[in-house]
Amino acid sequence: MSDISQPQHNRTADEITADLMAPRVPGPLADLLDAIIAAADVPLPGLDPADERAYHRLLAFRLFAAGIAAQSAREFGLTDGPVNFLRKEIARNPVTYTLWEPPGDSPAEPGPAAPKETCGRCRKPFDPTDQRHDGQARASSTPWCRRCVANCHGGGADHVCVICDPDRYRPTR
Template sequence: MTKKPTAARQEADLRKLLDVVRQALTIPFDTFDYDRRIFDRATHARTALTAVATETDVDLPWEINYLQRQLAAEEQTAAEREAAHCRRCHTPFDPSDPRFDGHARYKDTTWCQACIDNCHEGSAEHVCLICEPSRYGGEQQ
């Protein structure tokens, strides 16, 4: 026999679920691959909310755990996908491209050789993500 949660416990669990849904639907607009990520996150949030809205004996802690696990997996997948792309032009790295201005990764940086080649244009006003990462909220690698 399972013990029915108290009203206070259910309210706390519901608040926690809503907080996790808020986290799922809140990512910066300038995030790499924003459209794909927000669609995936909204799908998982909708799955959890549909279960809560339609099932009579729903297990809120399980739904919270489900959504948190899905968000963690989505974040890991997005990080791996982003690591395989140039941070500036978002082109996938192509290790078989030997050109000096090709799309192979430049040394151990997060940029492709084409962006590194285009970066040093020589004008006095030249400031970009590669030369001045602090202006764009990043650190040069």
């Protein structure tokens, strides 16, 4: 039985943490893993659909490049080649979209002067001019937009969300 699979009884949390944090990966493999983690570390996009598309394209490309690097390391051994390739591809394809910022966290604007009413589920502001069945207008007198209500009603028999079962999602005190 290996050290990892043996019971951890009568050990302090510091001893267990020290074992988990102990370096067990050789240098070249650790470099490759660090490069793969850097490739997958793509910040979330803003709410604009173009930003979301750019985010998905960038993430897909970087993970594809990480797969090439991992396959190359497996086929030809752990050398600096796969790591250098992946780091060059990351540098060649930087983040070009607007990053997501939580509302009111921007240092330039301390908070909205007049808060707009937003959907209770997706948090997007209501647009009274968008009266489509799946638009951004408020659905009747509910706290949700038409899009969220349309998505909720499109769910299956096992579907549960804040719209169809609000009691389940109410905060408890």
